[in-house]
Amino acid sequence: MTALKTLMGRELGRAAHLVLDCLLPPRCPSCGMLVHGPQRLCPDCFGSLTFIADPACLRCGLPFETNGEAGRLRLCATCLAHPPSFARARAALTYDEPARRLLLPFKHADRTELAGLLAMLMHRAGAPLLAEADLLVPVPLHRHRLVQRRYNQAALLAGRLANLAARPWAADALRRCRATQPLGELSAAERRRAVAGAFTVSPSSLARLRGRRILLIDDVLTSGATASACAEALAAAGVARVDVLVVARVPDPRRRQGRISSEALVHSEDADDFTSV
Numbered sequence: 001m002t003a004l005k006t007l008m009g010r011e012l013g014r015a016a017h018l019v020l021d022c023l024l025p026p027r028c029p030s031c032g033m034l035v036h037g038p039q040r041l042c043p044d045c046f047g048s049l050t051f052i053a054d055p056a057c058l059r060c061g062l063p064f065e066t067n068g069e070a071g072r073l074r075l076c077a078t079c080l081a082h083p084p085s086f087a088r089a090r091a092a093l094t095y096d097e098p099a100r101r102l103l104l105p106f107k108h109a110d111r112t113e114l115a116g117l118l119a120m121l122m123h124r125a126g127a128p129l130l131a132e133a134d135l136l137v138p139v140p141l142h143r144h145r146l147v148q149r150r151y152n153q154a155a156l157l158a159g160r161l162a163n164l165a166a167r168p169w170a171a172d173a174l175r176r177c178r179a180t181q182p183l184g185e186l187s188a189a190e191r192r193r194a195v196a197g198a199f200t201v202s203p204s205s206l207a208r209l210r211g212r213r214i215l216l217i218d219d220v221l222t223s224g225a226t227a228s229a230c231a232e233a234l235a236a237a238g239v240a241r242v243d244v245l246v247v248a249r250v251p252d253p254r255r256r257q258g259r260i261s262s263e264a265l266v267h268s269e270d271a272d273d274f275t276s277v
């Protein structure tokens, strides 16, 4: 009887999808063109994304132009000079204009349904990190920002990824305990100082975190200062290691040439590293 009910439920679900597809045919979330199924990009938009592949910095995931540029240690200059507090960071995409067309509506225009598509991109790029993770933890928003936006985009991604990778996640393990000043015009060192100590572990999560391998989830990695500050709070709570997985990363947010400038980031509030909370 239960099996019959399950089967009927599935058939009804399929029928409902067919009706919905006729009434509201799925469209590319980036350009609006009709596509074959929900949570799919059209071929042009998919082809315009810049997927990050090797060679990349072993630590922060910064893509290198060539194998030669990677050097013997395969670490970027920034990681050699100022090693981040996390073990590894990986991103699915370079944060360029096509990536912005997906991430800005997701973060600022209530397009929360994009979490499914973005999490699928992260799932592919972060497979090795996900395989080793005991717990997924989203970068938190300050409560004022959360009230303003009504959702934490990093938590939406973490929830979807947890489902895809069959890993547990803890929505409230980290808290942003103090608002930080706008970071856009600050140097890398100043940004690190600005977010240092801005995060804390919620007391109710301490037992769940101790000794575990944490995968920190966010939408965009800019300077890495926010991720490092989160990693420091988690390390103080006794976690075994912290890796970071994001949808997109800005190779050098202060570089004005190229497809995106720091000015554009500040203006559009793309990254919390660059905005007040």
Ligand SMILES: [Zn+2]
Pocket: 028, 029, 030, 031, 032, 033, 041, 042, 043, 044, 045, 046
């Ligand atoms: Zn499209």
Ligand SMILES: [Zn+2]
Pocket: 057, 058, 059, 060, 061, 062, 075, 076, 077, 078, 079, 080
């Ligand atoms: Zn690096």
